[in-house]
Amino acid sequence: MDAPPDVADATVPSMLDDCALVDAGALGDLDAFETLVLRHGPALHRYARRMLRDAGDVEDVVQDTFVAAWRQLGSFRGESSVQTWFFAICSRKIVDAHRFKRAQPVDDGFLESLTPSARCEDPFLSASNAHFMSALEAALDDLPSRQRATWVLREIEAMSFVDIGAVLTLSPDCARGHHRRARATLSERLTRWQ
Incomplete structure (x- = not known):
C-alpha cells in the first residue's frame, strides 16, 4: 500500500513535472507553458531585479526570457532542470541589458x-x-x-x-x-x- 502523498511535497514542483510541461508546451499547449511561467516567473523576477534594479529593464528581461524559452521549448534537452534552463536564459538577457544600458540603482x-x-x-x-x-x-x-x-x-x-x-x-x-x-x-x- 502506498502512503498518501505528503501535502508539502505536492506543492513543490518536481523536475519531472516541469519536463512534462515543457514537452506539452513544445507541442503547442499554452496552458502548460503558462504554468511554467507562473511557477518560475517570481524567482526570475527576483533575480533580474537584483541584477538590473531598473523596473522597466527587469520586466523586459523576464518577458524576453519567457519569449526565448517559448521559442526554444523544442530544443530543451533536459540536461539540467527547467529552472536552471530559465535562469541561464535570463542571465544572458541580463548581460544583453547591461550592454545596452548601464543599470541605475533603484530602491526596490x-x-x-x-x-x-x-x-x-x-x-x-x-x-x-x-x-x-x-x-x-x-x-x-x-x-x-x-x-x-x-x-x-x-x-x-x-x-x-x-x-x-x-x-x-x-x-x-x-x-x-x-x-x-x-x-x-x-x-x-x-x-x-x-
Whole structure:
C-alpha cells in the first residue's frame, strides 16, 4: 500500500513535472507553458531585479526570457532542470541589458521583506534593520556582476553551485569561488552588524 502523498511535497514542483510541461508546451499547449511561467516567473523576477534594479529593464528581461524559452521549448534537452534552463536564459538577457544600458540603482525594498522590521515594535531595532538593509543594498551594488549574481542565486534563490554554474556558464568550483569572494566582501563591508 502506498502512503498518501505528503501535502508539502505536492506543492513543490518536481523536475519531472516541469519536463512534462515543457514537452506539452513544445507541442503547442499554452496552458502548460503558462504554468511554467507562473511557477518560475517570481524567482526570475527576483533575480533580474537584483541584477538590473531598473523596473522597466527587469520586466523586459523576464518577458524576453519567457519569449526565448517559448521559442526554444523544442530544443530543451533536459540536461539540467527547467529552472536552471530559465535562469541561464535570463542571465544572458541580463548581460544583453547591461550592454545596452548601464543599470541605475533603484530602491526596490526587496530585501526588506526578508527582515521582520515591518512587524517590529522596537524603534531602535526597526531603525537598525533599515540601516542594515541599506548597507547590504549598497554593498551588493558594489560587487562585480558575477559575484552579485552568485550571491543572489545562492542566498536568495537557494540554488546549488552546480545550477549556479549552469546559469552563469561557470564551473561549479568557479561559482563557489565567486560566492566565497562575495561573502568575504559583504562580511568586510558589514562588520558593524556582526
